[in-house]
Amino acid sequence: MIQKFTLTVNGKSHTVNADPDMPLLYALRNELGLNNPHFGCGLAQCGACTVHLDGQPARSCITTMSAVGDAKITTLAGLGAPDKPHPIQTAYIEEQVPQCGYCINGWLMTAAAFLRDKKKPTEAEIKDALSGLKCRCGTHISILKAVKRAAEVMG
């Protein structure tokens, strides 16, 4: 049965009518036009759909509307702005990481939360934190460099 949900996304309140079992990803992309989170696998296996719920990375492809509750949602669009990018966004540009770009959302959202909580991480800790993400273009070496660069800035 369709229900009315109030979502707080990037500091703004939105009303969405949806099935309680519908993935949050569909509401963000199809109802609100927030297209940074991507549909990759739909099975919580790639991370392309990652958003923050109350600051914690969550895979929006398997997060149902009813599971969101009152959590504040942040998408990549809320992480940084072109005139004030997040350090991980700046590092991605400086290291020239992107290839096709499909996976970027997941890496940036996951790394941003990790670097916020973990200062001066080791390489092993970075790899562990990002181990659940996939990039079919094989940019992993560049990603690691970018996260290290951002870690220095955020340390």
Ligand code: FES
């Ligand atoms: S689309 Fe959500 S983890 Fe792959």
Ligand code: FES
């Ligand atoms: S840059 Fe293409 S999938 Fe990662």
